[in-house]
Amino acid sequence: MLNQVYRLVSAHQFEAQTIDENLSSDEIIVRPTYLSLCKADQRYFSGNRSQTVLDKKLPMALIHEAIGKVVFDPQNQFAVGDTVAMVPNTPHEKSSTIKENYLTNSHFRSSGYDGFMQEYVFLRRDRAVKVPKSFEPHMAAFTEMISVGVQALTNLKETMDNDESVLGIWGDGNLGYIIASLAKAFFPNSQLIVFGRHQYKLDYFSFADQTYLVNDIPPELKVSQALECTGGSGSQIAIDQIIDHIQPMGTIILLGVSENPIEINTRLVLERGLTLRGSSRSGHHDFQTVIDILSKDRQTYDRLCNLIGTTQKVTSIREVVSFFEKDSTSSWGKAVMRWEV
Amino acid sequence: MTVYAQILAGGKGTRMGNTAMPKQFLPLGKKPILIQTIEKFVLEERFKAILVVCPVDWLTHTQDLVHKYVTDQRVVVITGGAERNDTLMNGIKYIEENFGLQDDDAVVTHDAVRPFITKRIIDDNIKAVMKYPAVDTVVPAIDTIVRGKDDQVEEIPIRDYMYQGQTPQSFNIKHLKAAFNQLTDQQKAILSDSCKICLLAGEAVHVVRGELANIKITTPYDLKIARAIIETRVNI
Numbered sequence: 001m002l003n004q005v006y007r008l009v010s011a012h013q014f015e016a017q018t019i020d021e022n023l024s025s026d027e028i029i030v031r032p033t034y035l036s037l038c039k040a041d042q043r044y045f046s047g048n049r050s051q052t053v054l055d056k057k058l059p060m061a062l063i064h065e066a067i068g069k070v071v072f073d074p075q076n077q078f079a080v081g082d083t084v085a086m087v088p089n090t091p092h093e094k095s096s097t098i099k100e101n102y103l104t105n106s107h108f109r110s111s112g113y114d115g116f117m118q119e120y121v122f123l124r125r126d127r128a129v130k131v132p133k134s135f136e137p138h139m140a141a142f143t144e145m146i147s148v149g150v151q152a153l154t155n156l157k158e159t160m161d162n163d164e165s166v167l168g169i170w171g172d173g174n175l176g177y178i179i180a181s182l183a184k185a186f187f188p189n190s191q192l193i194v195f196g197r198h199q200y201k202l203d204y205f206s207f208a209d210q211t212y213l214v215n216d217i218p219p220e221l222k223v224s225q226a227l228e229c230t231g232g233s234g235s236q237i238a239i240d241q242i243i244d245h246i247q248p249m250g251t252i253i254l255l256g257v258s259e260n261p262i263e264i265n266t267r268l269v270l271e272r273g274l275t276l277r278g279s280s281r282s283g284h285h286d287f288q289t290v291i292d293i294l295s296k297d298r299q300t301y302d303r304l305c306n307l308i309g310t311t312q313k314v315t316s317i318r319e320v321v322s323f324f325e326k327d328s329t330s331s332w333g334k335a336v337m338r339w340e341v
Numbered sequence: 342m343t344v345y346a347q348i349l350a351g352g353k354g355t356r357m358g359n360t361a362m363p364k365q366f367l368p369l370g371k372k373p374i375l376i377q378t379i380e381k382f383v384l385e386e387r388f389k390a391i392l393v394v395c396p397v398d399w400l401t402h403t404q405d406l407v408h409k410y411v412t413d414q415r416v417v418v419i420t421g422g423a424e425r426n427d428t429l430m431n432g433i434k435y436i437e438e439n440f441g442l443q444d445d446d447a448v449v450t451h452d453a454v455r456p457f458i459t460k461r462i463i464d465d466n467i468k469a470v471m472k473y474p475a476v477d478t479v480v481p482a483i484d485t486i487v488r489g490k491d492d493q494v495e496e497i498p499i500r501d502y503m504y505q506g507q508t509p510q511s512f513n514i515k516h517l518k519a520a521f522n523q524l525t526d527q528q529k530a531i532l533s534d535s536c537k538i539c540l541l542a543g544e545a546v547h548v549v550r551g552e553l554a555n556i557k558i559t560t561p562y563d564l565k566i567a568r569a570i571i572e573t574r575v576n577i
Contacts, residue, residue: 002377002380002456020371020571020572020574029384071385072384081386122574340464
């Protein structure tokens with residue numbers, strides 16, 4: 001079938017490319033319906049990556065957070081009309097040790113491979129996770145980002161010692177908010193403290209037990225385990241702070257992506273017996289966990305719905321460009337497009 | 342309301358140069374053009390039936406192609422008439438005889454040789470035909486349109502008001518039938534556009550936005566362009 005794929009060819013410029021697709025029996029065809037923007041997409045769109053990276057990865061369809069409706073399944077495992085969240089990670093091998101999102105030969109959509117800005121997505125069936133009809137679609141659109149939180153908290157649970165008393169989250173952005181919301185479901189008995197740089201953002205974390213501006217943390221304050229969700233150059237400062245405020249033998253989960261390498265005070269990491277574990281992306285299992293949690297836990301569901309930011313129906317490439325531009329000036333919430341291109 | 346699709350594959354390929362095979366059967370990518378077009382329509386679950394209307398001489402060939410590539414049972418191959426509008430009305434007759442006709446039933450008609458149709462255009466046509474009796478798909482004219490006769494320019498209309506007609510063209514079936522029946526034989530003979538049936542009968546025709554890429558493959562040059570713009574997938 002001739003499929004239109006809307007690829008970013010250079011900063012601020014998309015072009016439609018027709019692809020002659022062939023459906024294999026392990027694939028289904030999905031019409032994308034709601035697409036959520038991620039900071040990584042914004043960086044490509046605005047040309048905020050190195051020229052070497054842009055030269056290597058473009059042209060490429062953006063967006064790796066999306067839901068869609070199944071329009072065809074040759075095996076009838078999915079019904080036509082089923083809403084599915086699409087897993088952007090596509091592994092090409094199975095490992096009993098390494099999780100699918102850490103396999104180095106996996107393909108990740110909108111990072112070197114076409115994302116979901118397409119007329120139809122030809123999706124491997126094991127990359128589709130059914131979304132209940134009752135789910136608010138704008139929220140369901142960023143299931144992928146929520147699943148990144150699930151992956152991180154699962155990694156924390158696997159790695160940490162038995163001290164669950166205080167959980168510290170560094171970062172007051174969208175990812176920090178998602179992880180804080182999920183932390184209540186993963187660690188219901190823990191005290192939750194969020195550290196951030198903006199009071200107006202910290203005000204959204206009404207469910208946290210405490211929030212602190214990062215320049216105003218009491219010196220004696222200690223957390224049992226910590227998650228770093230800042231990214232960029234802020235990662236280094238956040239990790240320094242975490243090392244100062246975490247209990248010995250605590251675990252620090254690192255999620256923030258920094259474009260350039262950062263320094264870590266390994267002397268103190270050694271002295272305090274800390275564990276630093278990286279957490280990136282997610283897999284099918286994390287998606288399913290998101291659906292399971294949100295189906296049962298109304299509070300977490302409602303909190304995540306509060307993260308819906310700018311929304312708009314888009315019917316043309318011109319509208320997509322203006323939506324990306326609008327999102328670039330927004331400081332809070334997830335921007336979601338209702339995809340009718 | 343029931344919506345039908347009708348893919349008009351009645352062309353005999355007279356403008357395609359010296360090829361013996363009508364253009365809708367020529368390969369584009371891995372499949373014949375007609376199949377590429379049908380595949381877009383079978384992904385739309387709202388169509389109760391998808392009629393493929395082909396020339397009498399090519400009925401078996403069309404049926405064989407559909408059998409080879411398409412599993413959707415809604416696709417039915419029937420034969421058309423001598424002219425485009427006879428072909429269109431043959432499809433309408435088939436719908437009426439096989440499914441009956443209700444007041445709000447509609448048909449989305451599309452050229453078999455426009456395989457670059459998108460889901461958005463089909464959606465917009467269905468949405469519009471639920472509201473209006475006739476719908477045309479157009480793109481703003483890029484070239485200046487010149488009206489002329491006998492080697493003389495008679496008029497150069499203001500380009501801002503000029504559009505190029507594409508397909509789909511969608512109709513409330515009962516309105517279309519009534520409009521067609523009002524036409525004289527002479528009018529029927531010179532009609533090259535289905536929406537004009539409704540215009541001549543005084544019906545308003547609503548427009549929806551097409552796409553520049555939704556080209557009609559009519560000449561060898563068009564086919565060359567069509568083949569040049571498609572790509573095969575090299576990654577996931």
